[in-house]
Amino acid sequence: MKALFVGVAAMNTAMAGASTAATLIASHTAGDGWSGLPGAAGVLGTAAGTLGAGHLISRHGSKTALLLLYGAAMTGAALAAGTAMALLLAGMFLLGLGNGAAQLSRYLAAEAFPPHRKGFALSVIVWAGTVGAIAGPNLIAPGATLAGTVGMPALAGPMLVAFVMTGAALLVTTALRRTPAPPARRTSFAALRAPAVVTPLVSMVCAQLTMVAVMTMTPLELEAHHHGLEVLGVVLSVHMIGMFALAPLSGRLADRFGGRAVIVGGVALLLLAAVTAFGVGHVTGLSVAMFLLGYGWNLVFVGGSAMLSRATADQRVQGAVDAVVWSTSALASLGSGVLFGLGGYSLVTVVGAVLALLPLIVLYRRPAPAAPEPHPLPASAGPRSPRR
Missing domain, CATH: 1.20.1250.20 (MFS general substrate transporter like domains)
Structure with missing residues (x-):
């Protein structure tokens, strides 16, 4: 839970700052009419990331899936630090892939808890978004200062912060236990x-x-x-x-x-x-x-x-x-x-x-459902089995 929480908080921090900066970079580079493109690329990347994370987890396990997609996000942050529009869009899409993996992490947390506590378990991971919502925008100015000290444009600063944050998400994910992939199942969109x-x-x-x-x-x-x-x-x-x-x-x-x-x-x-x-x-x-x-x-x-x-x-x-x-x-x-x-x-x-x-x-x-949705109390709370 700690590793998942920190990973999600770091990815949300990276995404919040990078999205704001990317909008401004696009406006300055290509004009106001193109300022929404980086945000759209990030959203599409997030959608692709959630879909891809589900398939990767089912084939290779959760740790491998998160490492791959957080690694892609780290690469995206490095690309987005450039001023070229194509690199910016590609970088935001890759950042979105990592964000998608972070979003799906709430279900990984829920799997570690019994059914009657799944709601609270996944909500704790959702709560990690609070860290990103507060830290992301507030790190834009320090990031700009940092970029200036290394001779980069000010708006590249939030991308440097995103690079550090995605690296932190990648690092903390190494603390997860490597679990085998779940048994192979045939799944189709009919399941939706x-x-x-x-x-x-x-x-x-x-x-x-x-x-x-x-x-x-x-x-x-x-x-x-x-x-x-x-x-x-x-x-x-x-x-x-x-x-x-x-x-x-x-x-x-x-x-x-x-x-x-x-x-x-x-x-x-x-x-x-x-x-x-x-x-x-x-x-x-x-x-x-x-x-x-x-x-x-x-x-x-x-x-x-x-x-x-x-x-x-x-x-x-x-x-x-x-x-x-x-x-x-x-x-x-x-x-x-x-x-x-x-x-x-x-x-x-x-x-x-x-x-x-x-x-x-x-x-x-x-x-x-005929039975109440929350899982009943564990067996230890009910009558003892006659066999015992």
Whole structure:
């Protein structure tokens, strides 16, 4: 758990700083119209990384898979330190591969715990994202200073920090025990249509769409109301706290009440966030909305992940689900801009609210399991076996 936690925290720190710097580098190099390309490359790399990690784990075991993909991320950070656009895009894609492996690490943590504690186990790894959310942006300025001392452009600094962080993730992963690959299983994308997989898949996809769409357009809404970068930083920090800081609480709730109940709670908060953000231009209202948006997403993400970890231990299925979820981020980013252009921030929040409600259709069309979702108490807590 310690090795997985540190690896995920280091990768999130690398990705947070590198993504911000890559956007600025692309803007300076190729113009504002191309500034979104590095972020898209990182998202696509993350989707490919989750899918690839699942297949690598199933063939070679978890330690080998993480070492390979964190190594690719370290190479990507080195490439992204260059100013050429092609190297920047390739570097961000490789960084995304490592980020995808980090995302899938939550299921590796869940495997080390009994079913009635899987929700909390994976939520601890999700909570590691808090470290990246705080450290990544705050290391941009020191990284720029470091780059200047070695004669490199200032914006190459965050890439140097990413190189160090991915190296730390690679190093700490060597502490994992080398475990044999799981028994070979035939898996197809038809497995994604299984009832136990569809519910968490749809729930996490809709939550991702809502969260990314509203969050992406919030800076433009703040700018439209003449708020500066300081205000933007505060609002986005509140949002990131909501996304990660309370993850262990979400895990406890998932273990106590089941993933379905936690997803419903997350849907309610996402809807409340969209309603709060609708037509609100002042900082306090948007800060509250962004916190609710972040924690609503967290509840759905942790609840859905807990359901999936109990439904299947096949890393290829888990990786495919994460790949779909991350791929929707790119769709949400592009679509939110179109919606903002057509009807402003209000239209974005209305569409976000509709998307947030869609998981309820799947939840209530598919009956809950006959037995409570959380695993029953261990046998030692029940009556003794007559044979003993």
